[in-house]
Amino acid sequence: QVQLVQSGAEVKKPGASVKVSCKASGYTFTDYFIHWVRQAPGQGLEWMGWINPNSGGTKYAQKFQGRVTMTRDTSISTAYMDLSSLNSDDTAMYYCAISPYGSGNFHLDYWGQGALVTVSS
Amino acid sequence: EIVMTQSPATLSVSPGERATLSCRASQRVNSNLAWYQQKPGQAPRLLIYGAFIRTTGIPARFSGSGSGTEYTLTISSLQSEDFAVYYCQQYDNWPLTFGGGTKVEI
Numbered sequence: 001q002v003q004l005v006q007s008g009a010e011v012k013k014p015g016a017s018v019k020v021s022c023k024a025s026g027y028t029f030t031d032y033f034i035h036w037v038r039q040a041p042g043q044g045l046e047w048m049g050w051i052n053p054n055s056g057g058t059k060y061a062q063k064f065q066g067r068v069t070m071t072r073d074t075s076i077s078t079a080y081m082d083l084s085s086l087n088s089d090d091t092a093m094y095y096c097a098i099s100p101y102g103s104g105n106f107h108l109d110y111w112g113q114g115a116l117v118t119v120s121s
Numbered sequence: 122e123i124v125m126t127q128s129p130a131t132l133s134v135s136p137g138e139r140a141t142l143s144c145r146a147s148q149r150v151n152s153n154l155a156w157y158q159q160k161p162g163q164a165p166r167l168l169i170y171g172a173f174i175r176t177t178g179i180p181a182r183f184s185g186s187g188s189g190t191e192y193t194l195t196i197s198s199l200q201s202e203d204f205a206v207y208y209c210q211q212y213d214n215w216p217l218t219f220g221g222g223t224k225v226e227i
Contacts, residue, residue, distance in 0.1 A: 035217075045157075045165065045208055047217040061216040095164055099212075106212035107155035107170035114164055 002026040004096050004112035011118045017084040020115045022096030029077040030054045032098035035108060036070065036081045040092045051079060054101070086119045093117075123147050123211050127220035134225060140196040142223045144209035149189050153213035156185055156194045159222075160205045168207075169194065199225070 007021040022034065036048040049060035051070040058070050069082040079096060094115050097108035124147040134140045144154070152172035157165035167176050169185040172192055182197040196203055204227055209220040 044221045045210070045219040047219070059215065097165075105153070105170065106217055107167060107210070108157075108165070109167055109176070111164035111166070 002098075002110045004098065004110060006094075006096060006112040006115040009116040009118070011120060012086050014087050014119055014121055016086050016119075017082060018086060018117050019080055019082045020094050020096075020117070022079045022081075022112050024077045024079070024098070029072075029074055031101050032109070033101055033106070034070075034072065034079040035097045035099060035106075036068075037095045037097055037108070037111075038092040039095070039114075040089075043092075046092075048081070050099075050106075052101070053079070083117075086117075088119050090117065091119045122216055123150065123214050123218050125209055125211055125218050125220035127207075127209060127223050129223060130221070131224045131226060133227070134199050135227070136201060137198050140199055140203075140225055142194040142196075142207055142225070144187075144192045144194070144220050146190045146192075146211055148214075150211040150213035152188060153211060154185075154187070154192050155210045155212065156183075157208045157210065158203075158205045159208065165208060196225070 003025045005023045010018050012018050030053045033050045035050040038046050048064050051058050072079045096112040098110050099106045126145045128143045154172045156169040159165040168179050173185040184195045186193050206222045206224045208222050
């Protein structure tokens with residue numbers, strides 16, 4: 001079965017960076033785009049961007065341009081999301097999720113368990 | 122960006138009753154609309170995509186409808202496991218955007 005297993009919780013100081021990983025299994029890694037979505041405590045869902053696992057190409061939400069970098073390592077079926085210049089507003093649960101590659105449809109079929117990032121001095 | 126507005130914010134329903142959740146887009150999304158369920162402490166789960174197509178394993182009591190800018194998720198007879206927060210999401214245009222959610226409570 002499809003599984004997306006994310007790295008553990010992180011506590012970071014303002015101005016630091018965080019890197020969250022998402023290891024995929026149960027499907028062909030290159031058959032799905034990998035998205036990152038975050039959710040602040042008690043709030044709704046916010047899409048951050050995606051990475052094309054085939055080409056490594058990315059598309060980021062304008063809000064995060066310049067601050068987020070999404071990468072992948074196809075040899076270990078793992079995607080990464082790096083967010084820099086952290087501030088308290090970045091405290092959130094960060095999810096990876098996948099959508100079918102090549103379909104033109106970007107509904108998020110499967111989700112990781114989430115990684116809590118806390119930004120605090 | 123396309124703004125998604127869900128109503129009501131909270132819906133109080135008794136088990137066995139019908140629940141109707143609404144989602145309005147600020148512009149047409151051409152049925153490129155998905156619904157997710159999120160329970161406390163869990164990741165969201167895809168219920169419906171293409172406005173009305175149920176994902177594998179989703180019970181038939183969940184149904185989606187709508188077109189243009191107006192979409193609806195209906196739960197025909199609420200079960201105890203259905204009490205959760207529901208989000209709509211459009212994927213017609215970038216960036217992908219979600220509604221603010223509807224909490225279905227007892």
